[in-house]
Amino acid sequence: MEQEKEDSLKKAPIGVFDSGVGGLTVAREIMRQIPNESIIYFGDTARVPYGNKSKDTVTKFSKQIVRFLRTHDVKAIVVACNTASACALDELERESDIPIIGVVRPGARAATEVTRNGKIGVIATEATIGSQIYNQYIKKLKKNVTIYGKACPLFVPLVEEGLWQDPVTDEIAKRYLAELIDCGIDTLILGCTHYPLIRSTIGRIIGEEVTLVNPAYETARELRSMLKEAGLLNEEAPGLGANKYQFYVSDSAEKFKQFANSIIKYGILSAKTVNIEDY
Amino acid sequence: MEQEKEDSLKKAPIGVFDSGVGGLTVAREIMRQIPNESIIYFGDTARVPYGNKSKDTVTKFSKQIVRFLRTHDVKAIVVACNTASACALDELERESDIPIIGVVRPGARAATEVTRNGKIGVIATEATIGSQIYNQYIKKLKKNVTIYGKACPLFVPLVEEGLWQDPVTDEIAKRYLAELIDCGIDTLILGCTHYPLIRSTIGRIIGEEVTLVNPAYETARELRSMLKEAGLLNEEAPGLGANKYQFYVSDSAEKFKQFANSIIKYGILSAKTVNIEDY
Numbered sequence: 241m242e243q244e245k246e247d248s249l250k251k252a253p254i255g256v257f258d259s260g261v262g263g264l265t266v267a268r269e270i271m272r273q274i275p276n277e278s279i280i281y282f283g284d285t286a287r288v289p290y291g292n293k294s295k296d297t298v299t300k301f302s303k304q305i306v307r308f309l310r311t312h313d314v315k316a317i318v319v320a321c322n323t324a325s326a327c328a329l330d331e332l333e334r335e336s337d338i339p340i341i342g343v344v345r346p347g348a349r350a351a352t353e354v355t356r357n358g359k360i361g362v363i364a365t366e367a368t369i370g371s372q373i374y375n376q377y378i379k380k381l382k383k384n385v386t387i388y389g390k391a392c393p394l395f396v397p398l399v400e401e402g403l404w405q406d407p408v409t410d411e412i413a414k415r416y417l418a419e420l421i422d423c424g425i426d427t428l429i430l431g432c433t434h435y436p437l438i439r440s441t442i443g444r445i446i447g448e449e450v451t452l453v454n455p456a457y458e459t460a461r462e463l464r465s466m467l468k469e470a471g472l473l474n475e476e477a478p479g480l481g482a483n484k485y486q487f488y489v490s491d492s493a494e495k496f497k498q499f500a501n502s503i504i505k506y507g508i509l510s511a512k513t514v515n516i517e518d519y
Numbered sequence: 520m521e522q523e524k525e526d527s528l529k530k531a532p533i534g535v536f537d538s539g540v541g542g543l544t545v546a547r548e549i550m551r552q553i554p555n556e557s558i559i560y561f562g563d564t565a566r567v568p569y570g571n572k573s574k575d576t577v578t579k580f581s582k583q584i585v586r587f588l589r590t591h592d593v594k595a596i597v598v599a600c601n602t603a604s605a606c607a608l609d610e611l612e613r614e615s616d617i618p619i620i621g622v623v624r625p626g627a628r629a630a631t632e633v634t635r636n637g638k639i640g641v642i643a644t645e646a647t648i649g650s651q652i653y654n655q656y657i658k659k660l661k662k663n664v665t666i667y668g669k670a671c672p673l674f675v676p677l678v679e680e681g682l683w684q685d686p687v688t689d690e691i692a693k694r695y696l697a698e699l700i701d702c703g704i705d706t707l708i709l710g711c712t713h714y715p716l717i718r719s720t721i722g723r724i725i726g727e728e729v730t731l732v733n734p735a736y737e738t739a740r741e742l743r744s745m746l747k748e749a750g751l752l753n754e755e756a757p758g759l760g761a762n763k764y765q766f767y768v769s770d771s772a773e774k775f776k777q778f779a780n781s782i783i784k785y786g787i788l789s790a791k792t793v794n795i796e797d798y
Contacts, residue, residue, distance in 0.1 A: 286576045287566045292679075294771035297565045397676040400571075411687055492573035517796045 253278035253486070254463070255309030255317040257302075260288035260494065262433030263320030264397070264503040266343060269460035270318070271485070271504070273468070276474040278484045280312045284516060286490035287397055291365025291432065293517040297345060298367065301327035306336065307519040308488070315472050319343065322431050322455065323365050326373040339466060344368075346379035346462040347429050347455030354451045355427040358385040361420040361450075363442075364431030366391040374431060388423045392416045392432070397433040400499075409438060413445045421446065427455045437503070449511045487511035529753045532557035532765070533742070534588030534596040535582075540775065541568035541675070541712030542599030543782045545622060548739035549597070550764070550783070553746070555753040557763050559591045563795060565769035568675055569602040570644025570711065577646065580605035585615065586798040587767070597742060598622065601710050601734065602644050605652040605709050618745060621646045623647075625741040626708050626734030627656035633730045634706040637664040640699040640729075642721075643710030645670040653710060667702045671695045671711070678713040679778075688717060692724045700725060716782070766790035 260283045267281050282305050284290075290298045302324045314337040319325045319332065325342030333340050351360045351374075362374045369391040378387055392426055394412050403409045420428065428450050430436055438452050443452055461475050465483070467473040478484050489496045493511040535546050539562045546560050561584050563569075569577045581603045588596055595618040598604045598611065604621030612619050630639045630653075641653045648670040657666055673691050682688045699707065707729050709715055715733050722731055746752040757763050768775045772790035779790070 286572060293565060294774065297770045341536055393680055394676055397673055408687055408690055411690075491576045496575065 246471070249315055250472055251315055252315035253280045253429045255280050255312065255314035256320045256355045257282040257305045257309065258284070258321040259323065261499045262504065264500055265436050266318060266320035266432050266456040267457055269456045270463060273460040274473070276477050278290060278478055278482065279486070280309060280314055281485070281487045282308060282514070283489045283496060285496055286516070289333065290321060291367050291396060292393060295327040295367070295371070298324055298327040299331055300333060304516050304519040306515060307333055308514060309366050314338065316340070317465070318459060318466065321433060323367045324481060325492040326368040326371040339470060341459065341463060341466060342453040343433070343459045344373050345377050346458035347453055348374055349381060349429065350453045350458040351427050351429050352378055352382040352385065354453065357424065357426045359385050359423060359425040360367050360385055361423070361425035361475040362387060362389045362431045363428065363435065364389070364417065365396070366393055368431055374429060388420055389424060390416055390420055396432065396437065399437050404438050405441065409441055410445065413441050413507050417442070417446050425450060425455060427451045429455065431455065488514045490514060490516040525750065528594055529751055531592055531594035532559045534559050534591065534593035535599045536561040536584045536588060536596070537563070537600040537712060538569035538602065538620060539564050540778045541784065544712050544715050544778055545597060545599035545735040545738055547783050549742060552739040553743050553752070555756050557757055557761065559586060559593055560764070560766045561793070562768045562775060564775055565795070569600060570638040570646050570675060571672060572646060574646070574650070577603055577606040578610055578796040581611060583795050583798040585611055587795060593617070595619070595742070595746065598739060600712060602646045604783045605650040610770060611790070618749065620738065620742060620745060622734040622738045623652050624656050625737035626710065626732055627653055628660060629732045629737040630706050630708050631657055631661040632662065633732065635663060636703065636705045637666055638702060638704045639666050640702070640704035640707040641666060641668045641710045641715065642671045642695065642707065643668070644675070645672055647710055668721060669695055669699055670726070674717065675711065675713045678716050683717050684720065688720055689724065693722050696721070696725050704729060706730045706732060708734065710734065712773055718795060767793045769793060769795040
């Protein structure tokens, strides 16, 4: 009986959420690194973006989403949004009896491991930079490091407009990154889930001697360890016909699918709209 | 008794709402053109922007806001957001027993009046352009005109980042406006409330032979006529101590005040946060 319960728990899906489509870069890493796991993804496309909104608002939205994900009996939740991780993770963890992990701590840990000169840059939304959350995590893990944060509010709209390789994105990136270059950082955290999509532009401008840290990748790694340790890792591939990846959004599902399919090659066949304010 | 009721109705405030701060350009015109009127402004800063969201979502949000404004006994409502006017005005009007005006019809009317060659351009958000609403209104008012619509999704973030005079905004404007220039338009509707803030950039690039139509200005004019006709125009200035202009937002009031004060020189002293999802 106990064994059965445990098995069914292992087979339960992982809840992943983001303010919109950016968190798909995290979902993509989870699909790659722990392919047996099922995922329930929620993107808050009706209220996106979170990055320029207040802590209170982002926390309220995040709590509604966690309540929605719990209705799908998820075994763990990944806050696949740096802003929501920065603003709401503490409160979400306090209220939850299942594991919740954000993208900030894994990104912070990786940065402390790869920096050689102790100068770490963080680029992220205004809300994430304002929260100083990367600084807090990094300082806990390693003394003698200096963290340079820079909000890059135009990166998200530029990515969403598809200007991934474009002189305008280059120009904006040059402005945002100039002071980080002057500070002599050797490590740069891509502290917003949209940024890996313009990784090559950022990498070219910041210079190849700077190591780029992608928290999406690190989070999938940490999720795997955490599930394994907790005995929650699904050891079997889901059977044929299992609805392995399910996508929910708060705005039009059709529009989400278009963008989502440009990120996840898996082919997102269905997405459903949820009235998230009811949760 | 009847007279008293009429007087109190005249003194009632006008409700003005927008997805965020852009509608302040409309509020500013109302303040200038009908200075006796009191205003209750609501900016949906927790869920901004509307311009890339679906008709259903924008309509749902707009209805909540109208319900909120009605709790303040407004005598009329101005939908000071092109996207909300495009997506929701019909449905709002159907449900309302007080006058509701949007910004689209006044803008469309002005454009038909000023065009000489019958070629009218409209720049706006994706949702507004997708709705074809300007085309519908213009075609009703004047035959033999051709309307060229162009969505300019990056203008809002560029304006909100303060790049009102900037080479990047120039470059983006050149791309967006190139096809309108090729079409030989002589009139251009600034179909999003943020755009008047980069009016000089747009005007320089589109060329001085093209007349720019600002729906915010036209809406305040139409509001004045409508109130006068309905016997609702406030003929007396509000007394000292009257809380003439009140501002409400769904996200942090502090942040709103900063931007608002850069648009309205009046000095916005107080703004309050409202839990708009409760309406």
